[in-house]
Amino acid sequence: MSPVKTVNAEPQIHYRTCPLCEATCGLAIEVEGDRVVRVRGDREDPFSGGFICPKGSTLGELHHDPDRLRKPLVRRNGQLEEATWDEAFAAIAAGLGPVFEEHGRESLALLLGNPITHHLAPALYVVPLARACATRNIYSASTVDQMPQHLVSGLLWGDANVFPIPDIDRTDHLLMLGANPMASNGSLITAPDFPGRMKKLRKRGGRLVVIDPRRTETALRADEHLFITPGTDVFWLAALVQTLFEEDLVSIGRLAPFVEGVDEIRELVRPFTPERVAPLCGIDAETTRHQARALAEAAAGAVYGRFGNHTVEFGGATAWMAAILNILTGNFDRPGGVMTSSPITSRVDDAEPGGRGYRVGRWKSRVSGHPEVNSEMPAASLAEEMETEGKGRIRALVTVATNPVRSYPNSERLDKAFAELDFFVAFDIYVNETTRHADVILPAPSALEEESYELIFMANAVRSFGKFGKPIFDGEGPSEADIFARLVLVLRGEGAAADPAIVHDELLNEAVERLLDPERGQTTDLGRDEIMAALKELSPVEKLLDLKLRTGWQGDLFGRRPGGTSLGKLVEHPHGVDFGPMIERYPARLKTESGQFELTPEHLVADWARVRARLESPDAADGLLLIGRRHIRSNNSWMHNIEPLVSGRSRCTLLMHPEDALRYGLANGSLSEVRSRAGAVRVEVEISEAMMPGVVSLPHGWGHDVDGIRMNVAAEHAGVGSNILADDRVMDSASGNAVLNGIPVEVSAIA
Ligand SMILES: Nc1nc2c(c(=O)[nH]1)N[C@H]1C(S)=C(S)[C@@H](COP(=O)(O)OP(=O)(O)OC[C@H]3O[C@@H](n4cnc5c(=O)[nH]c(N)nc54)[C@H](O)[C@@H]3O)O[C@H]1N2
Numbered sequence: 001m002s003p004v005k006t007v008n009a010e011p012q013i014h015y016r017t018c019p020l021c022e023a024t025c026g027l028a029i030e031v032e033g034d035r036v037v038r039v040r041g042d043r044e045d046p047f048s049g050g051f052i053c054p055k056g057s058t059l060g061e062l063h064h065d066p067d068r069l070r071k072p073l074v075r076r077n078g079q080l081e082e083a084t085w086d087e088a089f090a091a092i093a094a095g096l097g098p099v100f101e102e103h104g105r106e107s108l109a110l111l112l113g114n115p116i117t118h119h120l121a122p123a124l125y126v127v128p129l130a131r132a133c134a135t136r137n138i139y140s141a142s143t144v145d146q147m148p149q150h151l152v153s154g155l156l157w158g159d160a161n162v163f164p165i166p167d168i169d170r171t172d173h174l175l176m177l178g179a180n181p182m183a184s185n186g187s188l189i190t191a192p193d194f195p196g197r198m199k200k201l202r203k204r205g206g207r208l209v210v211i212d213p214r215r216t217e218t219a220l221r222a223d224e225h226l227f228i229t230p231g232t233d234v235f236w237l238a239a240l241v242q243t244l245f246e247e248d249l250v251s252i253g254r255l256a257p258f259v260e261g262v263d264e265i266r267e268l269v270r271p272f273t274p275e276r277v278a279p280l281c282g283i284d285a286e287t288t289r290h291q292a293r294a295l296a297e298a299a300a301g302a303v304y305g306r307f308g309n310h311t312v313e314f315g316g317a318t319a320w321m322a323a324i325l326n327i328l329t330g331n332f333d334r335p336g337g338v339m340t341s342s343p344i345t346s347r348v349d350d351a352e353p354g355g356r357g358y359r360v361g362r363w364k365s366r367v368s369g370h371p372e373v374n375s376e377m378p379a380a381s382l383a384e385e386m387e388t389e390g391k392g393r394i395r396a397l398v399t400v401a402t403n404p405v406r407s408y409p410n411s412e413r414l415d416k417a418f419a420e421l422d423f424f425v426a427f428d429i430y431v432n433e434t435t436r437h438a439d440v441i442l443p444a445p446s447a448l449e450e451e452s453y454e455l456i457f458m459a460n461a462v463r464s465f466g467k468f469g470k471p472i473f474d475g476e477g478p479s480e481a482d483i484f485a486r487l488v489l490v491l492r493g494e495g496a497a498a499d500p501a502i503v504h505d506e507l508l509n510e511a512v513e514r515l516l517d518p519e520r521g522q523t524t525d526l527g528r529d530e531i532m533a534a535l536k537e538l539s540p541v542e543k544l545l546d547l548k549l550r551t552g553w554q555g556d557l558f559g560r561r562p563g564g565t566s567l568g569k570l571v572e573h574p575h576g577v578d579f580g581p582m583i584e585r586y587p588a589r590l591k592t593e594s595g596q597f598e599l600t601p602e603h604l605v606a607d608w609a610r611v612r613a614r615l616e617s618p619d620a621a622d623g624l625l626l627i628g629r630r631h632i633r634s635n636n637s638w639m640h641n642i643e644p645l646v647s648g649r650s651r652c653t654l655l656m657h658p659e660d661a662l663r664y665g666l667a668n669g670s671l672s673e674v675r676s677r678a679g680a681v682r683v684e685v686e687i688s689e690a691m692m693p694g695v696v697s698l699p700h701g702w703g704h705d706v707d708g709i710r711m712n713v714a715a716e717h718a719g720v721g722s723n724i725l726a727d728d729r730v731m732d733s734a735s736g737n738a739v740l741n742g743i744p745v746e747v748s749a750i751a
């Protein structure tokens with residue numbers, strides 16, 4: 001392993017935010033010389049209060065992992081070999097050029113992965129990268145995750161990136177569906193120390209109700225837990241809405257003048273009575289009515305549906321019903337209900353309600369005609385776009401921080417398609433199941449070599465918060481911003497040797513121009529030269545961040561607002577600065593064309609026909625339904641190369657209820673074959689009373705026993721890849737989201 005230089009050789013504690021999940025815990029990282037010797041929770045971090053999970057405490061192991069790439073790899077004579085940065089960029093230019101010439105730009109796809117959202121430079125440079133790719137083939141983890149929520153946010157209140165966040169610190173009643181924050185630490189809600197916050201919720205007399213086909217770690221800590229048949233939450237939520245109307249419990253409150261479509265919703269849910277949905281969902285009618293009343297009667301209540309609600313066949317419709325419930329009970333934008341964040345890097349919308357609205361389907365996928373949602377194509381359609389002959393077939397890829405050969409559905413099919421690519425550039429930290437197919441791998445710097453600010457997740461946070469961390473170590477290679485900039489320049493055809501400063505300057509100029517544009521609400525006398533002079537000494541990403549901070553709603557406006565914040569202020573407060581809880585922002589924040597909450601957008605109403613049809617003729621199959629699960633020591637398809645996180649017995653097992661085990665002749669610890677429309681895997685059975693009968697569970701992201709990966713620890717704890725079983729032929733057609741929960745499977749014993 002090549003040594004790292006430290007910025008400072010004295011033993012030192014550095015404070016920064018953990019970049020591994022949405023919880024954004026504050027860390028205290030102890031460094032001696034070149035080594036991270038200890039990582040603890042930062043007790044003085046006002047947001048996380050010292051909370052840390054086992055993943056965060058292994059950031060040192062990740063930084064020092066000998067398998068983590070430190071030099072670019074270039075394929076020569078079939079082998080990935082170390083190369084210089086100049087050679088790597090030259091190889092990219094030489095590899096992509098002929099593909100573009102012969103097949104055009106539409107033969108390129110850009111794939112964006114989860115870790116991008118946790119790092120500052122990627123969050124800032126992903127837009128210019130997408131622009132430089134000049135293709136509509138853009139895919140991301142969003143369509144194997146939360147695209148239904150983007151869709152519903154976009155259509156109902158006009159901003160696809162504004163999420164309804166349960167105000168967990170003030171709520172009296174939290175109805176949680178398809179989420180397991182005891183393992184995940186929360187998603188589309190940034191609230192470090194979820195366990196502590198749930199405890200406080202119950203201590204102050206609030207109730208937590210969990211709806212999940214598995215009695216999860218979270219369900220065990222709830223006041224009530226109800227099993228639900230996977231994929232059927234939409235029917236159950238519609239029955240709650242139906243009950244609100246039936247029992248005259250609709251009470252929109254303050255925002256009532258800004259809500260349109262209530263009567264249409266009443267008609268849409270009319271057939272969804274608690275009795276009618278009971279056999280589908282597995283929840284009896286009286287319980288459903290009781291839950292509707294409890295929600296309506298709570299002083300402040302929140303409906304929070306997450307991963308298990310979005311990654312199902314009716315994901316969009318499910319997210320829609322959850323939003324409707326929050327609005328009809330007057331809980332939208334109410335303290336203790338669901339609210340929206342006000343990150344300090346943005347300005348506050350104090351304008352009149354109304355905006356440009358939100359559109360879907362502005363273009364369609366080439367092979368199956370799936371509508372674009374959020375300018376993205378569905379992950380589940382990637383394989384067919386790579387395989388199907390004709391103009392526009394995907395022949396070249398740029399991937400950033402993603403492992404689709406493990407994280408997208410029908411992963412075996414995708415694996416084969418990856419092997420057939422003409423040219424593939426990966427920006428990653430490992431040679432893994434996906435990147436082993438690459439022609440060039442650009443290694444991302446370690447998180448500890450980069451500036452730290454949770455730009456994206458602060459926009460989902462239950463409090464407004466700012467925390468900045470300087471790089472702890474000098475990077476061995478170029479900065480992440482420089483790598484992005486050089487990739488942008490190569491993709492634009494400006495050559496492998498072009499100066500990354502070109503892109504840094506463009507980005508800053510654009511940001512400043514946007515700020516000073518009177519059409520976009522410039523309200524001060526700030527001048528361009530003054531801004532540029534104030535930012536002069538900073539790194540490219542610091543400049544962009546400081547500009548946002550200083551002109552955000554808490555900013556110092558470059559001195560015009562004394563006491564306001566800035567990057568400099570955050571540097572003086574290394575544990576972070578708290579700016580308070582979520583604040584009521586509606587109706588001003590409405591960005592729909594009408595300036596109203598549009599409860600019945602055409603796109604969702606049209607999709608409701610699918611839900612209606614399923615109500616009329618439910619699935620008759622009596623096989624098993626497969627769901628996933630997360631574990632506190634795992635992180636999607638990676639972090640399995642970190643010994644302390646994978647040691648002990650294998651967690652990649654098939655959980656199954658004892659009755660089902662009996663029925664299929666399976667004993668605890670025996671080997672089973674699990675088969676779906678898409679594929680089959682062999683995996684150990686773990687019998688568990690926590691499973692709903694008829695439902696089995698397998699975690700995702702495993703399956704590290706393939707040729708060509710360079711992850712020694714992970715290969716020893718291989719597990720099986722659950723996405724071999726996920727079917728890419730079904731998806732939530734409203735949002736393009738993949739179906740990763742509720743997959744019909746057959747399970748049999750292996751002799
Ligand atoms: N069946 C099933 N499938 C799922 C899920 C599920 O629950 N079940 N979950 C889905 C969800 S929610 C998500 S978000 C997706 C995630 O799927 P992906 O977006 O593919 O992300 P990860 O699986 O987290 O893989 C992260 C990749 O980034 C690399 N990496 C790690 N850190 C860095 C870094 O700092 N820089 C760079 N450049 N690369 C880095 C890793 O080596 C790895 O290749 O998976 C989805 N797939």
Ligand SMILES: Nc1nc2c(c(=O)[nH]1)N[C@H]1C(S)=C(S)[C@@H](COP(=O)(O)OP(=O)(O)OC[C@H]3O[C@@H](n4cnc5c(=O)[nH]c(N)nc54)[C@H](O)[C@@H]3O)O[C@H]1N2
Binds near residue numbers: 022178184213632635
């Ligand atoms: N330790 C750890 N933390 C993580 C991650 C990780 O891989 N490991 N990944 C991160 C990422 S990228 C994300 S997106 C978040 C996700 O975080 P969460 O949204 O909390 O998702 P999960 O932990 O997958 O929990 C989903 C729950 O839905 C249940 N479920 C499955 N199908 C259904 C259904 O049809 N209806 C209902 N009601 N429930 C259902 C499952 O049993 C499971 O308990 O976690 C993040 N945090």
Ligand code: SF4
Binds near residue numbers: 057
């Ligand atoms: S909960 Fe998430 S942010 Fe906190 S230490 Fe664990 S991985 Fe890091």
Ligand SMILES: [Mo]
Binds near residue numbers: 141145
């Ligand atoms: Mo995710």
